Amino acid sequence: MSKVLIVGCGGVGSVAAHKCAQNSEVFDEICIVSRNLKKCDELKNKITGRTSAKISTAEVDANNVDALAKLIENFKPDIVMNLALPYQDLKIMRACLLTKTNYLDTANYESEDSAKFEYKEQWAFDDAFKKAGITAVLGCGFDPGVSGIFTAYALKHHFDEIETLDILDCNAGDHGYPFATNFNPEINIREVTAKGCYFENGKFVETEPMEIKRVYDFPEIGEKDMYLLHHEELESLAKNIPGIKRIRFFMTFGQSYLTHLKCLENIGMTSIKPIDFNGQKIVPLQFLKAVLPDPASLGSRTVGKTNIGCIICGKKSDKPVNYYVYNVCDHRECFREVGSQAISYTTGVPAMIGASMLATGKWNLKGVRNVEEFDPDPFMDALNKFGLPWKETFSPVLVE
16 A cells, blocks of 8 residues: 655646546555645545545645655655646656655656756756665656557567657547647647657657648548657657667647647747736746636547557567557546546556556666656556556558
8 A cells, every 4th residue: 555645636637636546455545736725625525435545635836845845754655746747847856855755757847948848857866866765757648658668568579679669649539619738738839839850860850840741540530630749758768769760759630720829829929938018027828828728627528539659660580560559548438437538538547557556566666767667567457457458450551
């Protein structure tokens, strides 16, 4: 039995709390914390009575390392799940170091001042975490997260060497709004409007935003336009998968989303540079986030499915192998289970599973680690058990 402290109670935090409560054989105590105590209490009330786990809440500003460390010391969790904003990753990691507590997140560090995300500042904690005898699991959502687990599983069971990896993220959900984002609007728009990037022959190659487009026929969904983006797991997989020659990440977007986004970008609403407005400084993108629908509110109105997976090519016993492993998730089924749309569900469930891997000792490497460094097998089994069953084929249609 173990105790988990969940920082953040937005869409992903809500799913993770529900799933930790479902897994009360591992998590007998759950503490949900954020700057908004009312939201924490509302989430607690939704879960209480549906689990044997003891659930508590607290108010804390995750930017305040000392305050968070004090809360951790008082609750004494086995794991801190960071489901807050990626801007806060380093501060939450510092609080975990101060208290010698295991750490897990779903997205890598990103500065508020620069729309660039990379692992180097988190990887720099490696020696300190090893010295403290604790583990930090980075990027344990779906992508990053399950995408790395899928790759590690393929390498362990189906390949002697992996040559190419394409990560395909398709959301065919419809929420009925002309324009809305399925996760934090500020993070989503920063990610999508940034330059694209892929890894090839030992180098990262930069592209213009949305420059590279492909059409793919996704199982259980159909043909969708998808665009090459930079995504954080490219960096860790290039480091941790030996001999890999190319890694690409594609995400689907509808034309309405892209048209609205281009208009907003053209008039400066996606900028992260502060401007003067009525005598005060505001960041246009943060203002835009305030007027867009809250992603946590989309669950009740979203229909359709997601399909996220990996197409992996390489060799086994000197013979070529093409392999596709993926999950299909239904928005309506997610809402019926935990009151969430599938985007939050596909991130929150893997976060709970990763925390359970640490809590049960199935993952026991110390230091700062990405998910593909651990044994993928128990995680793959848990995906089937906790709502994200995976499928595989050895005859996929490849991405040109």
